[in-house]
Amino acid sequence: MADTTQPACLLTLPTELRNAIYLYLFDFPPTSPLPSFPPQPDALALALRFDTTTPYLHTNTNTPSTLPLRLLQTCRQIHAEAHLLALSLTTFHLPTSTSHPETFRLRSQPLSAAKLGAIKRLTLTARISHLRALNESWAGLPFGHAGLDLESLTIIPRRPDCSTTAYAEVADLSQSHTLAYIFAETFKGLRKIRTVEVRNKGCFNDVVWRILYRGLVFRLWKWGGEECGVRFECSGDGEDERDAWFRVYLGDGEDRVGRGNEVGVEVRRLAGGEMPEPGTTAAGFGP
Structure with missing residues (x-):
């Protein structure tokens, strides 16, 4: 047979x-370098x-x-x-222009609601000036789109052109404070997203990166007290500044169990174990 x-x-x-x-x-x-x-x-x-x-x-x-x-x-x-x-x-991986809700809506228009809702991981590489859209026009939703329900959003900030001039240090400090404000205002009401990770990727030197992270934690502590509904995690101090990162866990309940520190715990850690006194600055937790 x-x-x-x-x-x-x-x-x-x-x-x-x-x-x-x-x-x-x-x-x-996602371990390879980001493309153009x-x-x-x-x-x-x-x-x-x-x-x-x-x-x-x-x-x-x-x-x-x-x-x-x-x-x-x-x-x-x-x-x-x-x-x-x-x-x-x-x-x-999304470029700068998609940080604006109208651009994201137009570029994702060919997708059905089911396909758009299935997307869970996005990475946004954007100039700091364009990241203003996060708290000015997202209105508490990732990319301002009600159809998205993300597990993670990675943000890679890019410096402005003036950061290559003689005023680069002043510009970087200014941009770090701007980013801390933008992120803090965004995370206060951001929904339908579990984790936001911000990666340095050579944007700032180690000192400015620490100022950015401290400023963000401090602002959210001042706003929400010991527990403001988010948790924090960051890379170690000994790691290469170009690969530095921090994560903000926004999920509710079990999504945050065992992940990062509550804001009050993180403030104490960054301040060397002592809770900052009223009137201290965001960058250094000191007068």
């Missing part, structure tokens, strides 16, 4: 095995839809985190089975 056994392929595997393969493929570690961003085509809008006339392979959005999305373009069955899982595990 002739052997009629067909060779196994992805679509002939049991569903649970295919799902395990999808999970392994799309849970891609052409104004069009847009990875957030173009790479997430199934359109055989506009293959994802022909775009200029081959960022490390979105490369696995190519699998969604192979056939309609794989797209139907895996696209929501893929969106939930992929980190999309």
